[in-house]
Amino acid sequence: MSNLPKGGSFLFSQTDPQDIFTPEDFSLEHKMLYRMVSGFVTDSVLSRMDELEAKQDGLIRELLEAAGELGLNGADIFEEYGGMIMDKISTTIIAECMGKSGSFAMTQGGQTGIGSMPIVMFGTHEQKKKYLPGIASGKKVGAYALTEPGAGSDALSAKTRADLSPDGKYYILNGTKQFITNSAMGDIFIVYAKIDGDKFTAFIVDGDSEGLSTGAEEKKMGIKGSSTRSVILEDVKVPAENLLFEIGRGHVVAFNILNLGRYKLAANSVGNAKFALELAATYANERKQFGTPIANFGLIKEKLAEMAIKIYVTESMVYRTGGLLENMMESLDTSGDDGGQVAAKGIEEYALECSMNKVFATEALAYAVDEGVQIHGGYGFSAEYTIERLYRDARIYRIFEGTNEINRTIIPVTLMRRASKGELPLQEAIAKLKEDITGGSIVREGEAGLVQAAKDIFLLTMAAGMKKYGKDLQKQQEIIGRLADLAMQAFAMESAWLRAQKAVANQGEANAKLKLTMTMAYLNSTIGRLEYIAKETLTALAEGEELANLLEDLKKLTQYNTRNTVALRQEIAAAISENGKFVV
Known part of the structure; x- marks a missing residue:
């Protein structure tokens, strides 16, 4: 385990392309x-x-x-x-x-x-x-009952109560859970309740337990085929041996499970986005206007290309993270009775990456289905076309497994917490960056330079935030959210670039051409957006001469030669149209 990269360490070190999974x-x-x-x-x-x-x-x-x-x-x-x-x-x-x-x-x-x-x-x-x-x-059928009417993202404020029976054989559960997937046919519920009203604990509850009932099906915007109901617990007797893990440590169960759930939701998003692109590309090839397929129109080409680019970047992030998780599992001894807990602890190392994957992937999916509808025109608004369902279904992804807002707060806060424990060299990296800026040794060459620029932009902005607020920075959600975007984009850009470089080394530049094209298009069109986010954030963190100096430093970090991203997208769109689906 000691030889494995620490979660979040990508911001402070260089990664060998051969070390990532693609x-x-x-x-x-x-x-x-x-x-x-x-x-x-x-x-x-x-x-x-x-x-x-x-x-x-x-x-x-x-x-x-x-x-x-x-x-x-x-x-x-x-x-x-x-x-x-x-x-x-x-x-x-x-x-x-x-x-x-x-x-x-x-x-x-x-x-x-x-x-x-x-x-x-x-x-x-x-x-x-x-x-x-x-x-x-x-x-x-398994189900997970955590959310309550008054406790969504703030799970620890749950009101569901568990009291031990006088004979010590049962816990008596009372409360209501809301928006529970699989609830109509649930045979096994993982339920969270507070023993004696204060010890947050997980229980395994049989679906046929007396006193357990479900409400009516929610009338949902999308994912209509899945069951979503409230679960009502009225004096439900749960055998004492069905207490899961330890009393008062339900949060350990809940948060560790969410790490893996977020990662898998990101993988779901990749498959769903690919489907949306396939539907859009097929339609664009078949639909003719003014005597030609709409796939030949420039603005449609841009949509197809951008959908493909976002999918490529997301896929690169997801499988890179999958490789990290697999290497972690291989390094651990999970053969003992506590093997599951050992695995959970290993996965927790990459909680930050899991959150980044979840946010980036679900937002890439949102883009893909939205543009998929747009490419279909009026037909995209018709339930006769599959893209209409994909559009509705995708909306919940940004809410599931912790909203994207909650996941954004997790990213910088986790970095700060780990840095304070000496697990990540955040302060050292900030000091080194300041030294490089002062010494005038900032050099940007090609896409590798853009990846480093993204990391440096994050460090510069993070340093300004920590200087102004210290530990209280985590309370400044507008700043934290922007810092999360900077860190997430650095991971996204690097993942795409490393994948392309590995493909060039292993398959030759000709076979890796489309990956390189997608990477160049993404990096060159994203770096300016990161510069804008940093400017906006720095302006909220400093003023006067201090702000002027920070903006001058930012300018030094973002000196680079631009590429013709319009032409790059035309190449990508041609490949997508030719194949009628996502290809790299």
């Missing part, structure tokens, strides 16, 4: 898995989407069991408990391919993520033996 590194088994899951989604889910959206009785269970037979529900569950444990790249592939399955992606994601991972990571041997085989097979 989709070009898929093994034969990975490629076979990709084809199998894609085929399952196309043949078994998309072909029945109308029935799924209408909540046809029994269909969700039928599809979950079919996924279980293929091993897709048990990829994170050890064979001892009915699963077929896979590496983190494989579980990422499953999540990506499931992404385009609409409502089913939410149902299956709830089953394999938040609905079961608390037991996988924090359950006892007896709990795992009792509950996990049913989840892996799909014969039992």
Whole structure:
């Protein structure tokens, strides 16, 4: 573990392109898995989407069991408990391919993520033996009951209460949970409650428990085929042995599970965005106006190209992070009774990257489906066209697994906390940057220079924030949100660049040309936006001569030669139109 990069360390060091995982590194088994899951989604889910959206009785269970037979529900569950444990790249592939399955992606994601991972990571041997085989097979449906009417992002303010019975055999749960995925058919609920009103604790609650009921189905904007209801707990008796992990440490369970959930949601977003681009490119090739396919029009080309660029960058981030998670898992001994907790601790190292993936990917998806509708014109607003459903379904992604606002606050705050513990060299990097600026040794050459510029812009702005507010910086959400965007874009730019460089080294420049083109287009069109964000933030942090000096320093960091991004996008659009889908 000591040889693995620390979470967030990308901001303070150079990464060798050969050290990151990219989709070009898929093994034969990975490629076979990709084809199998894609085929399952196309043949078994998309072909029945109308029935799924209408909540046809029994269909969700039928599809979950079919996924279980293929091993897709048990990829994170050890064979001892009915699963077929896979590496983190494989579980990422499953999540990506499931992404385009609409409502089913939410149902299956709830089953394999938040609905079961608390037991996988924090359950006892007896709990795992009792509950996990049913989840892996799909014969039992898992659900996660954390959110309450008055406690969404602020989960620890939950009001649901648990009291130990006089004989010590049961906990009596009372409270209401809201917006619970899979609730209508939930057999196993992970429920959070406060013992004696103050000790936030996780419990495994059987769906058929007396006193547990569900409200009416929510009338949702999208993901209509998945079940979302409130869960009402009225004197529900939960056996004492169903307490999950430790009394008063439910937050440890909740937050660790969310790290993996955020990462998988990012992978879902990649698959969904690719589907949106495929629909848009196919339509643009077929739809003619003024005697020519609209794919030949410049402004349509720009939309197709930008969709593809965002997908490429997101995919690069997601699989780079998947490689980090897999390397972490390989470095750990998870064979003991506490193996799940060891794994959770390992994944927590990259909590910052998980949050960045979640925010970037869900916003890239939002862009893709929005432009997909625009390319379809009036037909995109019609429910007869699939892109209309994708547009509605995608909106929840920026809210699930912690809103993007909450995830943005996590990024700089985590960096500051780890730096204060000596785990990341934040102050040292800031001092080195100031020295370089003063000494006039800032040199920007090519795209590698733009990547370093993005990191330096973040450091310069972060330093100004810390100087003004110190530890109280985390309370300044407008500043924190902008710092998060700067750090996230540095990770995005570097991930795209490293992937392209690795492809050039391994496959030759000719075979890596489209990756290079997408990378150059993204980096050159993003750096100016980062400069603007930094200017806006610095102006909120300083004034007078201090501000003038900071803006002068910023100017030194952003000296670079621009490329013709219009021409680069034309190349990308031509490749997308020719193939009718995302290609690199």
